Amino acid sequence: MDRRQQKTRKAIFVAFRSLLEKKRYDHITVQEIIDEADVGRSTFYAHFETKDLLLDAVCESLFYHIFENDPCPWVGQDKDLQSKLSHTLWHIRAEKENLTGILLSDSGELFMRYFKEHLKIMFREHLSVFNIDVPEDFLLNHLVGSFAETVTWWMKEDMKTSPEKLAEYFMKMTETH
Amino acid sequence: MDRRQQKTRKAIFVAFRSLLEKKRYDHITVQEIIDEADVGRSTFYAHFETKDLLLDAVCESLFYHIFENDPCPWVGQDKDLQSKLSHTLWHIRAEKENLTGILLSDSGELFMRYFKEHLKIMFREHLSVFNIDVPEDFLLNHLVGSFAETVTWWMKEDMKTSPEKLAEYFMKMTETH
DNA sequence: TTCGTTATAGAACACTTTGTACGATTATTA
DNA sequence: TAATAATCGTACAAAGTGTTCTATAACGAA
Numbered sequence: 001m002d003r004r005q006q007k008t009r010k011a012i013f014v015a016f017r018s019l020l021e022k023k024r025y026d027h028i029t030v031q032e033i034i035d036e037a038d039v040g041r042s043t044f045y046a047h048f049e050t051k052d053l054l055l056d057a058v059c060e061s062l063f064y065h066i067f068e069n070d071p072c073p074w075v076g077q078d079k080d081l082q083s084k085l086s087h088t089l090w091h092i093r094a095e096k097e098n099l100t101g102i103l104l105s106d107s108g109e110l111f112m113r114y115f116k117e118h119l120k121i122m123f124r125e126h127l128s129v130f131n132i133d134v135p136e137d138f139l140l141n142h143l144v145g146s147f148a149e150t151v152t153w154w155m156k157e158d159m160k161t162s163p164e165k166l167a168e169y170f171m172k173m174t175e176t177h
Numbered sequence: 178m179d180r181r182q183q184k185t186r187k188a189i190f191v192a193f194r195s196l197l198e199k200k201r202y203d204h205i206t207v208q209e210i211i212d213e214a215d216v217g218r219s220t221f222y223a224h225f226e227t228k229d230l231l232l233d234a235v236c237e238s239l240f241y242h243i244f245e246n247d248p249c250p251w252v253g254q255d256k257d258l259q260s261k262l263s264h265t266l267w268h269i270r271a272e273k274e275n276l277t278g279i280l281l282s283d284s285g286e287l288f289m290r291y292f293k294e295h296l297k298i299m300f301r302e303h304l305s306v307f308n309i310d311v312p313e314d315f316l317l318n319h320l321v322g323s324f325a326e327t328v329t330w331w332m333k334e335d336m337k338t339s340p341e342k343l344a345e346y347f348m349k350m351t352e353t354h
Numbered sequence: 355t356t357c358g359t360t361a362t363a364g365a366a367c368a369c370t371t372t373g374t375a376c377g378a379t380t381a382t383t384a
Numbered sequence: 385t386a387a388t389a390a391t392c393g394t395a396c397a398a399a400g401t402g403t404t405c406t407a408t409a410a411c412g413a414a
Contacts, residue, residue, distance in 0.1 A: 355414100356413105356414085357412105357413090357414090358411105358412100358413095358414105359410105359411080359412085359413100360409105360410085360411075360412100361408105361409090361410075361411085362407105362408080362409075362410085363406100363407090363408075363409095364405100364406095364407090364408100365404105365405085365406095366403100366404085366405085367402100367403080367404080367405100368401100368402095368403090369400100369401075369402090369403105370399105370400080370401070370402105371398100371399080371400075371401090372397100372398080372399075372400090373396100373397095373398090373399105374395100374396085374397090375394100375395085375396085376393100376394090376395085376396105377392105377393100377394095378391105378392085378393090378394105379390100379391080379392070379393100380389100380390085380391070380392090381388105381389085381390075381391085382387105382388080382389075382390085383386105383387090383388080383389095384385105384386095384387090384388095
């Protein structure tokens, strides 16, 4: 990839996320992004077809560091759910500066959609832990939803609670037989 | 209130909600609302200062029937939480046609904010039921978030489960000592 | 029914935003 | 250095925004 492309892409990303922290997604104009990023109009459209696709790209890049790219050697596939949750929270806290703005802003909608998709995959592997007499899709939805809400709450509280403690709280909330 | 005002207001509401079901909130233009409602441009702005305030008004009117206006004689203030949840779900199902479109659309963000605010008030009164060793604000957030997610799931499932059964499932998910 | 009041329609307006196009310029890579 | 590719800046038509104005028509009270 051309250095200029990288530079432009990064400038747009930074500008966009800076704006996302200040105002709502749908109130941000392409013009503002261009001005903030100090990039030519045609250049922006050469990189991103629409504002929505830009948000897509930003979300993808944020989650890459949390779910896909996992270099931690101490996390195996045979870990229990609580450890996995704790580990995910640990990564989220490491990305704190990058995540809080976009997640806590009014623009967090799409972000949450991505987040829940990833969480669904993780929880599906551990459904057997929850031996509760409710429909399986209800169970999965409840776990994913409440965990996503928990993370949002955690960020609003400035992540005062440790990842381990938060994962413990979360597990405590639901009966595990 | 003048009959003409009522008529115009209703026409705008109907048009707006019809559009909300078809496309995302931030992709809807005032022009489209005007065309759909068959109302003059200046008339729209005489009623609503901005598109956001219109959405506010629509949300308010939707929740009025669920939380504020409660004519059911069989629901007292001394009811237990599960009964209250069941009762709320019953009202939501009664408003099914009015709610599903806006809640399941991509425009459901603001709607959910309203919903959670009302839920918070309800759950706060029943926190003592959940005798779990977690911070109180964590507990409240978890309950509100997971219940909101549950309702969304329920709507997507076309409300096949009965309100009583759904409230039971929800209570089962969380330890009550 | 009559009459003053009030909401609406419709047009005009300046302004912003959008998405595209083009040639000139500059940076990159080989 | 030379070919390549990205960027800039400008221009442009189209659409949307929010306001103002006047004529019209519907309203509510006497």
